[in-house]
Amino acid sequence: MNTINFEFGVYSLGERFPDAIGKVLPAQERIENIIQMAKWADEAGLDVFGVGEHHRLDFVTSSYAMILAAIARETKNIKLASSLSVISTADPVRVYEDFATLDLLSCGRTEIILGRGLYLESFSLFGVSLDDYDKLFEEKLGLFMKLQEKEVVNWHGEFRTPLRDAQIAPRPVQSKIPIWIGVGGTPGSAIRAGKLGLNMALGLLAGAPERVQHLTNLYWQAASVAGHDLSQLKVSVTGHSYLADSGEQAIREFAPCYNQYMAYGLKDRGMPFYPISAEQMMPQRAANEILAVGSAEELAEKILYQHELFGHLRFMGQFDMGNQSMARVEKAIDLLANKVAPIVHRSLNK
Known part of the structure; x- marks a missing residue:
């Protein structure tokens, strides 16, 4: 019997939104908290830790590769990833150099999620x-992929100067x-990832998973038509997450943080938000709901339910959103590693 290696991870976007009384965490403390989260995840035996890219005063992750580099020296085994890199507005050569260097610093533990961002x-x-x-x-993704192939690159496109016998250094520990590819709800993005034979990171925030199953169907179909070996490709599911000893406790501890996070983020974008009470949120614990909040047993059931729909092999949760306390984040990481992961692994490898 082939063993199914399902992976678990956590990620941070590094937001520093005001809390309920308007207090904002200092940037230095927020970065230290992200590094501490990664250390906890590594010590717990999780598979991957991610940091997202944002360029705003209410985030601390504009130079996310530097934060990942600091994490690389504080951890031993966990994979380190962007979540995600906004390749559309970056120089792919610079991004490649940063992540190749990160791969050297981490002894080959680097991955990258490329996308367009929210x-x-x-x-x-x-x-x-x-x-x-x-x-x-499209152009910058293509260039990044080309940089993986050779040490000396010739290339021309529309949005940056051509590369003529350009030396691309350093080279990473991994061959590639x-x-x-980060995918929200756009079918074209899922199809592009499949055609190119790249892994797909599916960001899911709320609703019924059946409503987005067409995205993974399109991905697998496009990859198959393009002739890629499907056994070498992976889909991950990422989203808002929280765990506690019981499902009710998880919802009651998560709901205020969720409301604070969403209200601030949507107000900044000129969109209304109507707070959701803990009682209203309780049904989200069901297996056929996307929001990854509940007890360890409930989240494991949810992951297994989605695995049947998506065929995904990785779950990554955003546990620190909305000024969640670090003590509770540590507890949630422990539950993911030592409760959720064993249940899922046992079920998938019966």
Whole structure:
């Protein structure tokens, strides 16, 4: 019998939104907390830790690769990933150099999730036009993939100067840095990832998983038509998450943080948000709901339910959202590693 190696991880976007009384965590403390989370995840035996890219005063992760580099020297086994890298507005050569260096620092533990991101501040910050949204992503993704192939690269495109016998250094420990494509709800993004034979990181926030099953179906179909070996490809599911000893406790500890996080984030984007009480959120613990909040047993059941729909082999949770206390985050990481993971592994490898 072939063993199914299902992976578990956590990630942070590094937001520093005001709490219920308007207090904002200092940037230095927020970064230290992210590093501590990664250390806990590594010590607990989780598989991957991610840090997302944002370029705003209410986030601390504009230089996310540097944070991952600090984590690399504080951990031993855990894979380190972006979650995600906004390749549309970055120089792929610079991003590749950063992550190749990270791979050297971590002794070959680096991965990268490339995408377009939810926030758009990086477009004006780095002088690129939203009018070129799709073309930028396609061209820069293609260049990043080409940089993996050779040490000396020749390339030309529309949005940056050509590369002529360009020496791309350093080279990573791995022959190629594993690439994932971040996908929200856009079918074209899922199809692109499948056609290119790249892994897909599916961001799921709420609702019924059946509503997004078409995305994974499109991904697997596109990969198959393109002739890729499906056994070499992976899908991950990422999203808002929290664990406690009981499902009711998890919801009651999570709901205030969720409301604070969502209210601030949507207000900044000019969108209304209506707080959800803990009682209203309780049904989200069911296996056929996406929100990854509950007891260890409930989350394990949810992951197994989604595995049947998506065929995914990785779960990554955002446990620190909304100023959740570090003590509770540590507890949630422990439950994921020592309760959820064993249940899922046993069930998938009967």
